Each structure stands twice: as C-alpha cells, then as structure tokens.
Amino acid sequence: MFKWNILGVLRDRTRSVFPLTVVAVGVALTVVLIGFMDGIIGGMIQSTANLDTGSLRMVNKAYYEEEHLFPMDRALAGQTESGKWLKSHSPEEVTWSARIRWGALLDIPDKEGMTLSQTPIIGTALDLLSSGSEEIHRLQLTESLVQGRLPVSPKEMLVGYQLAETLNLKLGQRATLLGQTFDGALAADNYIIVGFVKFGLTALDKKMALIDLKDAQDSFYMEDIVTDWLGWVPPGFDIEKLELIKNELTDSASDWIKTPPASWSPDDRPIFLTVLDQRGLGAIYKKFKAVRAVIIGVFIFLMILVLWNAGILNGIHRYGELGLRLAMGESHAQISFSLVTEAFAIGIIGAVIGAIVGAGCTLYLQVKGLDMGNNLAQTGLMLNDVVRARLSWRGVWGGMIPGILSGVLGSWVASLAIYKRSTSNLFRELENE
Amino acid sequence: MDETVIRIENVVKTYPVGIEVFKALRGVSLEVKKGAFMSIVGPSGSGKTTLLNLIGGLDTPTEGSIFFYDKKLSHMTRKEMSAYRRDNIGFIFQSYNLLPVYTVYENVLFPLLVMGKREGDVRKSVEDMVARVGLAECANKRPNQLSGGQCQRVAIARALVKRPPIALADEPTANLDAENSRQILELMTELNREMKTVFILSTHDERVSKFVTREVKLEDGMISQDNLMDGLK
Ligand SMILES: Nc1ncnc2c1ncn2[C@@H]1O[C@H](COP(=O)(O)OP(=O)(O)OP(=O)(O)O)[C@@H](O)[C@H]1O
Ligand SMILES: [Mg+2]
Numbered sequence: 001m002f003k004w005n006i007l008g009v010l011r012d013r014t015r016s017v018f019p020l021t022v023v024a025v026g027v028a029l030t031v032v033l034i035g036f037m038d039g040i041i042g043g044m045i046q047s048t049a050n051l052d053t054g055s056l057r058m059v060n061k062a063y064y065e066e067e068h069l070f071p072m073d074r075a076l077a078g079q080t081e082s083g084k085w086l087k088s089h090s091p092e093e094v095t096w097s098a099r100i101r102w103g104a105l106l107d108i109p110d111k112e113g114m115t116l117s118q119t120p121i122i123g124t125a126l127d128l129l130s131s132g133s134e135e136i137h138r139l140q141l142t143e144s145l146v147q148g149r150l151p152v153s154p155k156e157m158l159v160g161y162q163l164a165e166t167l168n169l170k171l172g173q174r175a176t177l178l179g180q181t182f183d184g185a186l187a188a189d190n191y192i193i194v195g196f197v198k199f200g201l202t203a204l205d206k207k208m209a210l211i212d213l214k215d216a217q218d219s220f221y222m223e224d225i226v227t228d229w230l231g232w233v234p235p236g237f238d239i240e241k242l243e244l245i246k247n248e249l250t251d252s253a254s255d256w257i258k259t260p261p262a263s264w265s266p267d268d269r270p271i272f273l274t275v276l277d278q279r280g281l282g283a284i285y286k287k288f289k290a291v292r293a294v295i296i297g298v299f300i301f302l303m304i305l306v307l308w309n310a311g312i313l314n315g316i317h318r319y320g321e322l323g324l325r326l327a328m329g330e331s332h333a334q335i336s337f338s339l340v341t342e343a344f345a346i347g348i349i350g351a352v353i354g355a356i357v358g359a360g361c362t363l364y365l366q367v368k369g370l371d372m373g374n375n376l377a378q379t380g381l382m383l384n385d386v387v388r389a390r391l392s393w394r395g396v397w398g399g400m401i402p403g404i405l406s407g408v409l410g411s412w413v414a415s416l417a418i419y420k421r422s423t424s425n426l427f428r429e430l431e432n433e
Numbered sequence: 434m435d436e437t438v439i440r441i442e443n444v445v446k447t448y449p450v451g452i453e454v455f456k457a458l459r460g461v462s463l464e465v466k467k468g469a470f471m472s473i474v475g476p477s478g479s480g481k482t483t484l485l486n487l488i489g490g491l492d493t494p495t496e497g498s499i500f501f502y503d504k505k506l507s508h509m510t511r512k513e514m515s516a517y518r519r520d521n522i523g524f525i526f527q528s529y530n531l532l533p534v535y536t537v538y539e540n541v542l543f544p545l546l547v548m549g550k551r552e553g554d555v556r557k558s559v560e561d562m563v564a565r566v567g568l569a570e571c572a573n574k575r576p577n578q579l580s581g582g583q584c585q586r587v588a589i590a591r592a593l594v595k596r597p598p599i600a601l602a603d604e605p606t607a608n609l610d611a612e613n614s615r616q617i618l619e620l621m622t623e624l625n626r627e628m629k630t631v632f633i634l635s636t637h638d639e640r641v642s643k644f645v646t647r648e649v650k651l652e653d654g655m656i657s658q659d660n661l662m663d664g665l666k
Contacts (some may be wrong), residue, residue: 001547011534328547329519
C-alpha cells in the first residue's frame with residue numbers, strides 16, 4: 001500500500017509537483033524574509049558596535065556617568081593588566097581592543113602658524129598602526145576613505161569628509177588638537193591630516209576624527225590608560241547571549257576589584273555594557289523584534305492559507321479516488337491517515353528544498369549584500385548602505401515548520417470533509433463527476 | 434435449496450430534501466440466493482441505486498433491516514461496514530471509476546492491497562484475473578489508453594479479483610454500445626458461473642433481461658414485479 005501511494009504521488013503531478021512547489025516557494029521566501037530582517041537589525045547593531053560601542057564594553061563607572069563630557073581623568077588606568085584580565089575572563093569568541101574616546105578643539109593654523117579656524121570635534125583613538133590590527137577592517141576604513149590614505153606613521157589623522165568640507169581642509173595639512181590630559185591639564189599636539197572618511201552618518205562625518213591609540217596616549221598623557229575596552233563577537237553570534245557574558249564579567253569583576261591593579265584610583269570600578277545597553281539600541285531592538293514578528297507572522301499566516309488551500313484542493317481533486325477507496329472498504333481513518341502522511345512527506349521534501357533554496361539566497365544576500373544606496377544613510381541610525389541578510393537556524397526552522405504543518409493541516413481538513421460526508425453521498429458525487 | 438446470501442426486510446429509505454423527506458424506498462423485501470445473477474430494473478428515480486448502496490454497505494436503511502447471511506448490516510459500526518465492503522462486495526460502476534494514474538494491473542491489484550495483502554503474494558492471481566477478462570496484453574496500460582469496453586472489463590476484474598460473495602453493478606452497460614454491452618454481460622455471466630459470485634445489476638437496458646436468471650422491477654421505491662428468467666443458455 002505504501003509503495004502504491006508513492007507511485008500515485010510520483011505519477012500524479014497535481015499531488016507532487018504542485019504542492020511541492022507551493023511548500024518549497026513558501027518556505028524559501030520565509031527563510032529569505034527572516035534572514036533579511038535579521039540582517040537589517042543585525043547589521044545596524046554590528047555597525048554601532050564596530051564604530052562606537054563594541055558588542056561588549058568595559059568602562060570606568062565614573063567615566064561612563066559623564067561620558068558626554070569626555071572626562072579623560074576618569075579613564076581606566078592599567079590598560080595592559082585589564083587587557084589580560086578580560087582575555088582570561090571572557091569566552092574565546094570575544095576579541096578585545098582598547099580605545100580612547102576624546103573630545104578636543106581642532107585648531108587649523110594659517111601659514112604663519114596663527115589660528116585660522118577652531119572647531120570642537122569628537123574623536124576615537126584606536127589601533128591604526130600596529131600590523132595585524134583588526135580595527136581598520138572593523139571600521140571598514142579602507143572602504144570609507146573618500147580621499148587621501150590611511151595613517152601609516154605616528155601623529156597622522158583621519159577626519160570626517162563633511163568636517164573637511166566645512167573647514168576647507170587639505171590633505172597633508174597640519175592641525176593641532178587642543179584637549180584635556182589625564183590629570184586635567186591642557187594638551188596640545190600636532191597631527192597631519194592624511195585622509196577623509198565617510199561613514200554615511202552625518203553625526204560622524206561632520207564631527208569625527210580618528211587617530212592612533214598610542215598617539216592619543218602620548219598627546220593626552222595617558223600612558224597605559226584607555227577610556228574603553230571594547231569586545232567584539234564574530235558575525236552571527238546570538239546577540240541575546242551578550243547579556244550572559246556581560247553578567248559573567250560583572251560577577252568576575254567583583255572579585256577583581258578586591259585586588260585591583262596598582263594604578264587604579266580607589267574609586268575606579270569597571271562596569272560592563274552590551275551594545276544593547278547603549279545609544280538606545282535596546283529599545284530599538286525590542287521594537288524591531290516586535291515589528292519583525294508581525295511581518296513574519298503575517299507572511300507565515302499567508303503561506304499557511306495557501307498551503308492549507310492547496311491541501312484541500314488536493315483532497316477535492318482526489319475525491320473520486322477517495323470515494324472509490326471507501327467503496328473498496330478502506331476505512332475513513334485509513335484514508336485520512338494516508339492523506340496526512342502524504343502531505344507530511346511532501347511537506348518535508350518541499351520544506352527541505354525550500355530551505356536549501358532559501359538558505360542559498362539568504363547566504364548570497366549575506367555575502368554580496370543588497371545596496372540600498374543612500375536611502376538608509378539619512379535615517380540617522382547606524383545603518384550601512386549595504387544591507388546584508390543573515391542566515392540562522394532559527395530562520396530556516398521558521399520557514400520549514402509552518403511549511404510542513406500547513407500542508408498537513410490542509411489535508412487534515414480535507415480529510416475531515418470526507419468524514420462529514422456520508423459514504424453514499426461521497427459516492428454519488430463521485431458518480432456524478 | 435441454495436443458501437440466502439442477502440435478506441432484505443421491509444426496508445424504507447428516506448432522504449431529507451429541504452425540510453421534507455423523500456422516500457426513495459418504501460418497504461422493500463427481497464432475498465438473494467447464492468449464485469444468483471439478477472437485475473433490478475425500473476425507471477429513473479425508482480430507487481435502484483439506493484437499493485444497491487444499501488446492499489453494498491455504503492448506506493444504512495431508515496427502517497427495516499438487511500442481513501448478510503445472519504449478520505445484520507444496520508447493527509454495524511462504520512468501521513465494520515468498511516470491513517464488510519472490503520471483504521464481501523465488489524463494485525462495478527457505470528463510469529468505470531478506474532484510477533487514471535495507475536495501470537490496469539495496479540487498478541486490479543488495489544482491492545487486494547486494501548485487504549492488507551502484499552503484492553508479491555497476489556501478483557499471480559491479479560495477472561490471472563487480468564487475463565481472464567481478456568486484457569493480458571494491456572496489463573501495463575493506463576485507463577486512458579483503453580476503450581470503454583476494455584475499461585469496464587478492468588472494473589470487473591477489479592471487483593472480482595478478491596473473489597467476493599457479491600458483485601454489485603450499477604448500470605454497468607449504460608456507457609457501452611450494443612456489442613460491448615453484450616460482451617460485458619457474457620463475461621459477467623461466465624464469471625458468475627465460475628466463481629459462484631452473486632451478481633446484482635441495476636439497469637434501464639432491456640437487453641440485460643436475456644442474460645439474467647431473475648429480474649426485480651422497482652417502481653416508486655417498491656417492488657412491482659419479481660420474475661424468474663431463463664438466463665443465458
Ligand atoms: N442522497 C440523496 N439525497 C436526496 N435524494 C436522493 C439521494 N439519493 C437518491 N435520492 C433520490 O432518491 C430517488 C431514487 O434515487 P436512485 O438514485 O436510487 O434512483 P435510480 O433508480 O438509481 O435512478 P437512475 O436510473 O436515474 O439511476 C431519486 O429521486 C433521487 O433523487
Ligand atoms: Mg441509479
């Protein structure tokens with residue numbers, strides 16, 4: 001009987017090709033849709049983490065509380081020791097880099113060395129010079145460079161291209177940073193502007209300068225001191241697990257501060273944050289998840305409707321056969337069972353095909369990305385111009401399970417119709433076909 | 434005296450039509466003996482199909498009872514009815530109702546699969562049955578490659594392959610021309626004699642009369658005549 005059913009499925013294309021196609025297309029679309037939505041939010045969070053917050057961040061509590069003022073004197077000393085501690089107390093996937101956030105006046109002198117213009121800027125100091133530094137790749141500096149080159153020797157500076165336009169900056173020009181040292185004194189140091197960068201974020205492109213970490217430590221008298229330790233996780237890492245790592249770090253740190261590094265001041269206390277704790281991203285992420293749930297829910301609902309209908313149509317299409325089988329003495333239960341089993345088998349095969357196709361497309365969108373042009377740059381969020389999908393098991397299951405279930409449900413309903421009709425009626429209808 | 438296979442006692446069958454009920458059968462009593470080759474004739478709407486459906490366990494009477502040997506059909510659960518049909522009844526339809534995606538051989542095999550038989554065990558008897566109705570050559574063809582007469586032969590083979598005590602044929606020749614009708618009726622006569630299967634045919638077709646040994650006339654849901662005939666000599 002099993003073989004007989006298989007033969008039927010294989011020979012009757014309305015029983016195989018059609019439902020298979022519907023399931024496969026539905027599942028593939030859902031997988032791509034989920035991957036795409038995950039990619040948008042994931043990309044946004046990733047860019048923010050890369051540019052600004054890290055996936056995880058360790059910062060001195062006192063600094064964090066007045067972060068907007070760039071209180072250099074509250075930065076966390078003992079960079080080397082902290083780095084070692086972080087490495088040994090966090091999971092292997094996390095890579096840590098030190099950065100300094102700074103605010104300063106950018107002073108542009110004329111030929112005589114007199115101030116031509118002065119403007120407040122914010123900046124980040126990060127490892128730009130050491131070979132094997134991941135920061136250049138992380139900030140996609142090579143891609144973001146609109147003019148000039150990346151720093152290759154000390155005291156070279158990158159500035160946002162809009163800032164460069166406003167101040168009419170030239171490549172190779174000398175500029176002086178006027179800022180605050182770790183102990184509160186005035187810091188002044190000269191840099192050469194070697195490149196203009198465009199992140200596509202007005203806030204950054206108008207006000208941002210990047211310098212090397214060691215240069216900053218030199219300019220601001222911050223030897224072995226940094227404002228931030230930022231940790232990154234590999235792409236595809238479940239963002240909700242960051243909270244766990246953060247909590248573990250916070251736990252471990254409560255032991256650490258019992259025997260703090262010698263260079264810390266008495267009230268230094270490192271705190272740990274995830275990317276979602278910062279820049280309001282947690283709230284955005286929550287809303288995004290809700291919207292995503294609705295969109296995907298609607299989509300899956302539509303897919304269920306279509307498949308359900310396909311299942312019912314298939315049942316109707318086979319009315320004649322079913323009536324005949326009843327006449328031959330198969331019980332209603334046997335017939336329902338074989339309909340549902342068939343739908344299940346078709347569902348599984350279709351869902352696997354759909355998942356493979358969907359995962360393939362998602363992967364393509366993940367690797368190649370989809371260029372949204374400038375549309376997103378204006379939103380003010382840290383979105384990249386290129387949106388990349390993100391493939392995950394959740395996305396694959398999210399497509400497959402409703403794909404399988406809805407077909408099964410559809411044929412189950414169809415088989416209920418057989419139950420409802422009395423045998424002879426089913427038969428009359430069969431005769432009148 | 435031959436055993437009684439089917440005994441029908443005062444059967445009434447009504448169908449709800451809107452808010453009223455329509456009496457398709459109004460008190461039919463009938464006994465069918467082993468080996469019978471009989472027809473039920475009567476004008477359209479007289480209740481022939483209704484009666485066959487009741488005998489075949491596709492429907493239950495509103496009043497009265499039907500016995501298969503000493504088993505009362507109206508006492509059966511739906512599951513028992515399925516088993517009754519499966520084990521005892523072969524259906525032959527006016528429009529053949531062959532399954533289009535299966536070959537002749539597979540169509541004939543099907544009722545045995547429903548009975549839980551394994552193909553390997555019954556291949557020979559299926560092939561023999563296909564050959565018996567003269568379609569050995571066509572065993573691997575699909576129904577759409579066959580003529581109407583050939584299709585009805587497949588249907589007969591399918592009904593009889595499980596050697597049921599009863600074969601029910603509702604207007605088996607209505608879709609066939611005179612020559613094919615004659616051949617089909619001859620085939621059924623032969624099988625009736627070989628297998629001792631009870632044949633109950635419903636028909637409008639006058640020509641069927643010369644083949645049967647008994648002719649029951651239905652009119653307005655009641656038996657108006659019950660004649661013994663000569664049958665095919
Ligand atoms: N399920 C049903 N619901 C309502 N009325 C029905 C039903 N089945 C049969 N009838 C009615 O019962 C009567 C007898 O029907 P039946 O099909 O038994 O007649 P028949 O003798 O087989 O006619 P025909 O020669 O046209 O096949 C008809 O008037 C038919 O309309
Ligand atoms: Mg009829």
